[in-house]
Amino acid sequence: MDQNTLPHADVIDNLVQEFSKLPGIGPKSAQRIVFHLLRAGDEQSKYLAEAILSLKQKITLCSTCCNVTETDPCPICRNDRRDHSQICIVEQPQDILAMEHTGIYHGMYHVLHGAISPTEGIGTENIRVKELMERLKNGSVREVILATNPNLEGEQTAMYLSRLITPLGIRVTRLARGLPFGTELEYADDVTLTRAIEGRQDF
Amino acid sequence: MSKPRTYQTEAIIIKKTRLREADVIFTFYTPNLGKIQAFAKSVRKTRSKMAGHLELLTYSQVSLARGRNLDTIIGSQTINSFLPLKSDLWLTSFGLYVIELVNQFTADNVENPALFQLLRETMEQLCRTGNRELTLRYFELHLLDEVGYRPQLHQCVSCQKPLEPVVNSFSPSSGGMLCPDCAVNHPSSYPLSLNAQKVLRLLQDSDYSTVERLKIDAELSRELEIVLSNYLKYLLEQEVRSAAWLYTLRQQIK
Numbered sequence: 001m002d003q004n005t006l007p008h009a010d011v012i013d014n015l016v017q018e019f020s021k022l023p024g025i026g027p028k029s030a031q032r033i034v035f036h037l038l039r040a041g042d043e044q045s046k047y048l049a050e051a052i053l054s055l056k057q058k059i060t061l062c063s064t065c066c067n068v069t070e071t072d073p074c075p076i077c078r079n080d081r082r083d084h085s086q087i088c089i090v091e092q093p094q095d096i097l098a099m100e101h102t103g104i105y106h107g108m109y110h111v112l113h114g115a116i117s118p119t120e121g122i123g124t125e126n127i128r129v130k131e132l133m134e135r136l137k138n139g140s141v142r143e144v145i146l147a148t149n150p151n152l153e154g155e156q157t158a159m160y161l162s163r164l165i166t167p168l169g170i171r172v173t174r175l176a177r178g179l180p181f182g183t184e185l186e187y188a189d190d191v192t193l194t195r196a197i198e199g200r201q202d203f
Numbered sequence: 204m205s206k207p208r209t210y211q212t213e214a215i216i217i218k219k220t221r222l223r224e225a226d227v228i229f230t231f232y233t234p235n236l237g238k239i240q241a242f243a244k245s246v247r248k249t250r251s252k253m254a255g256h257l258e259l260l261t262y263s264q265v266s267l268a269r270g271r272n273l274d275t276i277i278g279s280q281t282i283n284s285f286l287p288l289k290s291d292l293w294l295t296s297f298g299l300y301v302i303e304l305v306n307q308f309t310a311d312n313v314e315n316p317a318l319f320q321l322l323r324e325t326m327e328q329l330c331r332t333g334n335r336e337l338t339l340r341y342f343e344l345h346l347l348d349e350v351g352y353r354p355q356l357h358q359c360v361s362c363q364k365p366l367e368p369v370v371n372s373f374s375p376s377s378g379g380m381l382c383p384d385c386a387v388n389h390p391s392s393y394p395l396s397l398n399a400q401k402v403l404r405l406l407q408d409s410d411y412s413t414v415e416r417l418k419i420d421a422e423l424s425r426e427l428e429i430v431l432s433n434y435l436k437y438l439l440e441q442e443v444r445s446a447a448w449l450y451t452l453r454q455q456i457k
Contacts (some may be wrong), residue, residue: 119444121447135409152295164456
């Protein structure tokens with residue numbers, strides 16, 4: 001038998017290939033998923049297919065905060081009980097989920113969809129800075145919270161935005177940078193420890 | 204004898220490439236191994252013990268385990284985090300420009316201890332000095348030295364005669380200065396003021412302590428920047444990406 005011919009139907013091979021393109025799924029896991037679907041009831045495949053299709057059809061970007069949403073404006077931007085004078089700036093939609101999970105922030109968000117990375121050729125025009133500056137124009141925003149990642153690209157994006165926003169007379173704050181909970185001091189790097197010492201608080 | 208399974212080296216982190224969910228391939232510049240690449244697992248998670256020691260523009264001691272294709276990073280400890288570089292928008296941008304040039308001008312696994320030394324000194328100098336533009340020019344000139352593109356600034360590259368103290372021309376394609384007579388035959392060359400020529404020669408033949416004492420005006424600084432960036436662009440045959448970012452910053456941030 002020819003080495004390249006797999007003993008399965010093309011339909012199965014195709015699906016295995018499609019699944020293995022997904023992050024975190026290798027060829028073996030892909031195979032396992034496909035054979036699971038084959039054995040499982042018809043409904044499961046149907047719901048999965050529909051869910052995947054509607055993802056691309058129904059999800060758009062909120063015209064205000066650039067978050068992914070089914071309705072424009074998104075539920076957070078529409079919510080009158082949230083504080084519209086605070087905007088928290090994050091790199092990705094997933095970051096909003098993490099922030100919301102804490103349950104202590106009740107302001108607005110703005111998703112940049114990336115961070116400035118000069119060596120990768122990602123500049124201000126590649127992330128949603130223009131939309132943010134447009135939002136800040138009407139003067140109702142009191143505080144901007146920079147919640148970009150605490151790595152070099154995120155820091156640089158934060159420093160850049162701070163230079164743009166501060167002249168508008170809006171308060172600019174940055175999420176505290178220090179030691180993550182559940183870790184050990186001994187492994188902390190110099191930058192984190194320095195910031196942790198500088199940012200220490202009365203206890 | 205086979206090589207030991209694990210080894211340690213000092214390294215400055217010059218590039219990060221994200222891989223899958225939380226993994227990263229790092230490019231290091233090291234004193235005795237030159238440019239090397241290595242893989243680190245799960246460093247993008249908050250609880251990674253290595254992440255802070257493996258950020259761009261950081262000078263670290265890293266431990267690696269040999270792998271079939273890529274070596275794996277098993278530990279890292281910061282030697283110098285160049286904190287001032289990371290706390291200032293301009294300095295971060297300058298630092299990124301420096302490491303991008305090092306990455307573009309070097310090949311994997313070619314050792315060059317002098318270039319490592321230059322890179323380290325440039326980072327330290329940027330942390331210290333107020334004279335940032337000249338520091339970058341010094342770095343560019345000495346980088347060219349180390350990678351074999353030292354521009355000829357003392358004699359005409361065409362007729363070999365020593366240059367007269369007049370406005371001579373710089374030719375990227377010939378790799379140096381041309382006297383006025385020879386420049387006529389080289390349409391891609393452009394004139395360089397006498398002061399610019401003097402500063403370039405001084406930077407080429409001196410060390411960082413000279414840079415700190417040197418003061419030049421904005422116009423001359425701009426002239427030097429243009430001549431060197433054109434030469435670098437000619438050699439690389441492409442734009443330096445972080446130079447475009449520096450340009451954006453100059454336009455938007457005063």
